[in-house]
Amino acid sequence: MALLRRRLKLVVTVTMVNLFIFIIISRHSSQDKNEHQKVNIPSKPFWTKLAPSSAYWNRQQQFLDLQNNPVLFANYSNVELPDWLNDTSLTSDPCKPNFKVTTRVKDYNSLPDRFKDFLLYMQCRSYPITVDQPNICRESPFLLLAVKSLAPHFDRRQAIRQSWGRAGFIANRTVVTIFLLGNATAGDHHPDLSGMLQYESIRHKDIIQWDYRDSFFNLTVKEVLFLEWIQARCSGARFIFKGDDDVFVNTYRILDFLKGLSEPKARDLFVGDVITNAGPHRDKKVKYFIPESMYVGTYPPYAGGGGYLYSGDIAARLHNVSQHVALYPIDDVYTGMCLRKLGLAPEKHKGFRTFNIEEKYRSNPCAYKSLMLVHPRTPQEMIQIWAWLSSPDLNCQ
Secondary structure, eight states: OHHHHHHHHHHHHHHHHHHHHHHHHHHHHHHHHHHHHSOOOOSSOSSOOOOOOSSHHHHHHHHHHHHTOHHHHTTSOTTTOOTTTSOOOOOSSTTSOOTTHHHHSTTGGGSOHHHHHHHHTTTOOOOOEEEOOTTTTSSOOSEEEEEEOOTTOHHHHHHHHHTTTOOEEETTEEEEEEEEEEEOOGGGTOOOOHHHHHHHHHHHOOEEEEEEEOOSTTHHHHHHHHHHHHHHHOTTOSEEEEEETTOEEOHHHHHHHHHTOOHHHHHTOEEEEEEOSOOOBOOTTSTTBOOTTTOOSOOOOEEEEEEEEEEHHHHHHHHHHGGGSOOOSSHHHHHHHHHHHTTOOOEEOTTEETTOOOGGGTTOGGGGTTOSEESOOOHHHHHHHHHHHHOTTOOOO
16 A cells, blocks of 8 residues: 555656646747747947048048948948048049148148158059069979068178078978069169169079169058069969068078978968057157057057068968058058958967077077077178078087
């Protein structure tokens, strides 16, 4: 009898538990059904009206972002497009000076001449090439060394040719070296060196020159033109080093580093001495001064322009995305902006020393063996360090 009661009690308990679970499931099912049937209406419009930035570069970038976003652009009709977005300040020829900018930048008249020059020609991205080397990448190089230089810097270029920029086969890899130049104009008080430059180009066949004013603010123009040149002349380059003509580069170390990369890592490679959490300098005495009328906000992470290393695949993507980023007067920051637009960020590598190494190590050959780049170095120092690293007697145990 007791056994029967226990069984009956167990059956009643299980039945009650099942009934309780059924009620809970039924309630959730009813709620889900009601929620699916209920239409949620947003309280605010999904696309908000864009407000113009007070800074000229930011405003130009807003215009490009809208222009290159068909979903956003379709949200405006020609009738309701605000004046600041319906930019009528651009001339039919973007390489003619845009004098309307003088009224678009509030403190234009008080800006230094380098800013005025940049703003007048900010829309121009195409300049004729005057010296080219169309066959220099006939055989696609493993590493392309692209060096930003100025016409008068003959000694730097020659030191690079005799040291870290020696083209040919290094460590069983094909290396090609080119020098990127604009025009050193009389307006910047440069002597006429065109004859000597022509001789240099004929002899070494490694000069690429465009017909534009080679100034600090136009280094971004050089960057854009170089990215275009790569796609036209050297699209098969596996990796690219781009840097200044006053740095020492340990080409051996770079080739060794590249050899050990996995395929995914190699494809998205962009390494250098990365600067983060930076913004524009507001001190007019600083070389990198940018007024608030031109740019507001922080900078994306960027690799210092002394030199950085990236893949040919990244070069192609940078070329494409650069068309959607307004030119900015500081070239390494501009490259960081383009990477941000791609959803990428440069990777910091301790082998890039764009702010030099401690003075006590500078005359030690072994201090350079594990580094990829050191800045700055004179032509004589470049040749000396290269001789150290090339010596079979160098022992850095």
